[in-house]
Amino acid sequence: MKKIMLIVLDGLGDRPNDVLGNMTALQAAFRPNLNFISSKGMNGLMHPISPGIRAGSDTSHLSLIGYDPEKVYTGRGPFEAMGLGMEVKAGDIAFRANFASRDDSMRILDRRAGRITSGTAELARALNMEIGGVKFMVKEGVEHRAALVMHGTGLSPNVTDSDPHEAGKKVSSVSATKPDGEATASLINKFLVESRKILDEIDVNHDRIREGLPPANELLLRGAGIAPKLEPFSDRYNMKGACVVGIPMISGICSLAGITPLSVAGVTGRVDTDYRGKIKGAIEALKTYDYVLVNVKAPDIAGHDGDPILKRDVIEKIDDAVGQLIPLAEDTVICITGDHSTPCSMKDHSGDPVPIVFYSDGIIRDRTAQFDEISAQQSALRLKSGDVMQYLLQLSERSEKYGA
Amino acid sequence: MKKIMLIVLDGLGDRPNDVLGNMTALQAAFRPNLNFISSKGMNGLMHPISPGIRAGSDTSHLSLIGYDPEKVYTGRGPFEAMGLGMEVKAGDIAFRANFASRDDSMRILDRRAGRITSGTAELARALNMEIGGVKFMVKEGVEHRAALVMHGTGLSPNVTDSDPHEAGKKVSSVSATKPDGEATASLINKFLVESRKILDEIDVNHDRIREGLPPANELLLRGAGIAPKLEPFSDRYNMKGACVVGIPMISGICSLAGITPLSVAGVTGRVDTDYRGKIKGAIEALKTYDYVLVNVKAPDIAGHDGDPILKRDVIEKIDDAVGQLIPLAEDTVICITGDHSTPCSMKDHSGDPVPIVFYSDGIIRDRTAQFDEISAQQSALRLKSGDVMQYLLQLSERSEKYGA
Numbered sequence: 002m003k004k005i006m007l008i009v010l011d012g013l014g015d016r017p018n019d020v021l022g023n024m025t026a027l028q029a030a031f032r033p034n035l036n037f038i039s040s041k042g043m044n045g046l047m048h049p050i051s052p053g054i055r056a057g058s059d060t061s062h063l064s065l066i067g068y069d070p071e072k073v074y075t076g077r078g079p080f081e082a083m084g085l086g087m088e089v090k091a092g093d094i095a096f097r098a099n100f101a102s103r104d105d106s107m108r109i110l111d112r113r114a115g116r117i118t119s120g121t122a123e124l125a126r127a128l129n130m131e132i133g134g135v136k137f138m139v140k141e142g143v144e145h146r147a148a149l150v151m152h153g154t155g156l157s158p159n160v161t162d163s164d165p166h167e168a169g170k171k172v173s174s175v176s177a178t179k180p181d182g183e184a185t186a187s188l189i190n191k192f193l194v195e196s197r198k199i200l201d202e203i204d205v206n207h208d209r210i211r212e213g214l215p216p217a218n219e220l221l222l223r224g225a226g227i228a229p230k231l232e233p234f235s236d237r238y239n240m241k242g243a244c245v246v247g248i249p250m251i252s253g254i255c256s257l258a259g260i261t262p263l264s265v266a267g268v269t270g271r272v273d274t275d276y277r278g279k280i281k282g283a284i285e286a287l288k289t290y291d292y293v294l295v296n297v298k299a300p301d302i303a304g305h306d307g308d309p310i311l312k313r314d315v316i317e318k319i320d321d322a323v324g325q326l327i328p329l330a331e332d333t334v335i336c337i338t339g340d341h342s343t344p345c346s347m348k349d350h351s352g353d354p355v356p357i358v359f360y361s362d363g364i365i366r367d368r369t370a371q372f373d374e375i376s377a378q379q380s381a382l383r384l385k386s387g388d389v390m391q392y393l394l395q396l397s398e399r400s401e402k403y404g405a
Numbered sequence: 406m407k408k409i410m411l412i413v414l415d416g417l418g419d420r421p422n423d424v425l426g427n428m429t430a431l432q433a434a435f436r437p438n439l440n441f442i443s444s445k446g447m448n449g450l451m452h453p454i455s456p457g458i459r460a461g462s463d464t465s466h467l468s469l470i471g472y473d474p475e476k477v478y479t480g481r482g483p484f485e486a487m488g489l490g491m492e493v494k495a496g497d498i499a500f501r502a503n504f505a506s507r508d509d510s511m512r513i514l515d516r517r518a519g520r521i522t523s524g525t526a527e528l529a530r531a532l533n534m535e536i537g538g539v540k541f542m543v544k545e546g547v548e549h550r551a552a553l554v555m556h557g558t559g560l561s562p563n564v565t566d567s568d569p570h571e572a573g574k575k576v577s578s579v580s581a582t583k584p585d586g587e588a589t590a591s592l593i594n595k596f597l598v599e600s601r602k603i604l605d606e607i608d609v610n611h612d613r614i615r616e617g618l619p620p621a622n623e624l625l626l627r628g629a630g631i632a633p634k635l636e637p638f639s640d641r642y643n644m645k646g647a648c649v650v651g652i653p654m655i656s657g658i659c660s661l662a663g664i665t666p667l668s669v670a671g672v673t674g675r676v677d678t679d680y681r682g683k684i685k686g687a688i689e690a691l692k693t694y695d696y697v698l699v700n701v702k703a704p705d706i707a708g709h710d711g712d713p714i715l716k717r718d719v720i721e722k723i724d725d726a727v728g729q730l731i732p733l734a735e736d737t738v739i740c741i742t743g744d745h746s747t748p749c750s751m752k753d754h755s756g757d758p759v760p761i762v763f764y765s766d767g768i769i770r771d772r773t774a775q776f777d778e779i780s781a782q783q784s785a786l787r788l789k790s791g792d793v794m795q796y797l798l799q800l801s802e803r804s805e806k807y808g809a
Contacts, residue, residue, distance in 0.1 A: 381782035402753075
């Protein structure tokens with residue numbers, strides 16, 4: 002039985018870039034370690050979720066760690082909230098939220114409160130409260146964005162948005178979409194009444210009005226979802242799992258599955274992360290854990306920025322760091338892939354497949370000898386993200402036979 | 406319309422073997438006929454069940470002959486019983502069983518009765534009985550292993566194990582896991598009471614006690630399953646099917662589907678089988694049947710034995726035999742593949758894909774010219790075992806259009 006190291010290079014996949022001589026960032030990078038692993042390993046193209054699907058990091062990671070997002074991904078709310086660093090537990094209800102401006106007749110004047118840039122932390126803090134035994138927690142995001150998490154018992158995600166989704170319309174009161182949502186809807190409406198009183202009185206808004214800015218006097222809610230109760234990873238796969246990730250949404254997902262997020266000094270979830278330290282920390286974790294997931298966010302950031310040079314450069318740093326994995330091949334199955342493509346030319350996630358490589362002593366290899374989107378096209382495997390866990394389990398001799 | 410010949414080389418897939426210069430057994434074998442067929446055919450990599458799944462021969466054959474094991478494979482019991490050569494009919498309930506030792510307080514002393522090696526045929530025979538119109542049939546397997554089949558009407562697999570799964574614990578009485586299992590559970594408990602009386606009195610156990618060996622005085626039951634009622638192959642695919650297989654489990658599965666097992670002289674299901682005779686018999690059967698399945702067990706046996714030389718050698722004998730198929734290409738679709746990989750280095754089934762080739766005059770070919778795990782990596786197709794029947798049907802011009 003071997004241990005498992007899964008390295009997810011966030012947003013790895015790319016498309017041709019003029020500035021890189023029509024190569025992808027991965028093709029253009031000096032990557033001797035990735036190429037060595039590719040040449041000694043079993044390569045493939047991996048479709049996040051399914052061919053053509055533009056996967057998010059949340060859905061793709063869920064499926065990479067062995068949970069079917071079709072069954073457990075019940076709405077963006079809980080995952081957005083985790084992405085803001087909020088603690089979200091199984092059964093919690095979460096909404097995506099906007100700070101918005103409304104008039105006294107409850108009509109929305111601006112769904113983004115003039116794209117408010119400051120004071121939202123104070124606004125969010127002021128809205129934390131408890132009603133009927135249920136905790137309401139609000140946290141600010143970028144500009145007008147925020148999330149609301151409800152923590153309590155017997156909550157249901159089957160409620161409508163309060164967001165009318167269009168300026169000029171009135172704020173909706175929240176209602177149940179199924180009978181089990183009635184108690185939750187009623188609690189949310191009470192919260193909204195309370196929150197309006199607080200937002201009308203708060204200094205931030207008095208200041209904004211004085212400065213001629215639209216007040217952030219309404220928290221618009223949309224996309225209710227319940228944080229799924231995932232079967233514990235340790236029960237499901239009989240492995241102790243840990244993760245080394247710099248972004249709260251992914252560590253939140255891992256936590257829901259019972260995969261322990263570890264803190265490693267210097268890991269930031271940004272392009273200035275300590276790449277070597279991150280991989281070193283993950284290798285250290287393999288002493289205690291059977292399965293370690295690493296997420297390196299930097300390629301995705303460079304992709305969203307539309308910066309092929311930066312994307313190439315961070316991949317070169319990653320390559321330098323993953324060299325440390327090579328001596329592990331005797332008793333570890335190493336898998337390197339992406340969670341989706343973030344082509345620099347698109348500045349967003351595409352539905353293109355990403356290269357994947359499995360590397361461990363004694364496994365069957367293919368003839369692919371370079372790790373990039375184009376070389377992977379001649380590789381052996383065509384997988385979906387949901388196949389990766391079973392493939393890792395079989396290579397590490399951890400799965401049961403299906404049948405006799 | 407063409408006929409179909411499906412050759413399943415059991416446990417065909419392999420991983421690199423030191424002793425074969427890091428080749429797989431298939432790569433190392435002199436295989437001019439398989440390579441000829443590959444060069445004239447359409448090649449692919451086939452994942453038994455799904456990528457990474459460590460398929461059993463039972464689940465894989467079910468899916469190769471066109472039945473979804475997710476729907477029809479309800480537990481190992483019936484398939485293990487077939488594997489022992491027992492007749493199992495749709496609706497029968499079967500358990501995997503152990504001959505075990507218990508004390509007078511019903512506590513299990515040894516779940517394997519000292520890995521009993523002789524006398525189990527006599528023990529099993531003594532336990533055949535009829536209770537309440539239901540026939541109980543027991544058959545011994547290797548060492549302490551056995552199977553129990555219940556044949557009657559209205560039986561349910563929704564019952565617990567009597568096996569406490571741990572020495573030192575007491576034998577459980579069987580209970581229903583769903584209301585429809587109550588009558589069945591009650592019958593099994595009666596059978597167990599009767600069987601204890603018989604096993605306490607039988608000579609085999611008196612002899613064992615006298616020799617200081619633990620008596621085999623309890624039949625522990627686990628893994629109840631119902632033999633599925635499969636839609637007849639002839640209705641489902643409008644073909645008359647036959648099979649030439651040497652192992653009872655696969656002929657049992659074929660029988661459930663209405664694919665007729667044929668006996669061919671010299672076919673043993675072992676490495677000493679008459680390879681040429683087997684293929685000759687299958688070709689003969691094509692005169693009467695539309696679809697003939699051949700299973701050659703030998704590569705799997707060599708894989709489980711961890712013997713790459715033997716695996717290579719039996720593949721060379723298979724190659725010699727399949728040469729007889731080449732003249733059939735005009736009016737037959739020939740498919741050669743494995744049901745799973747049994748790497749010699751692992752001595753068990755892995756979740757690696759296996760090569761597959763379809764060969765018939767006039768079909769589209771790919772550029773693959775050798776039949777092995779590595780050459781297949783550059784081939785055209787990536788299939789799952791559940792795709793194979795539809796692919797055969799279309800090539801033989803036997804399937805309906807899906808749409809207009």
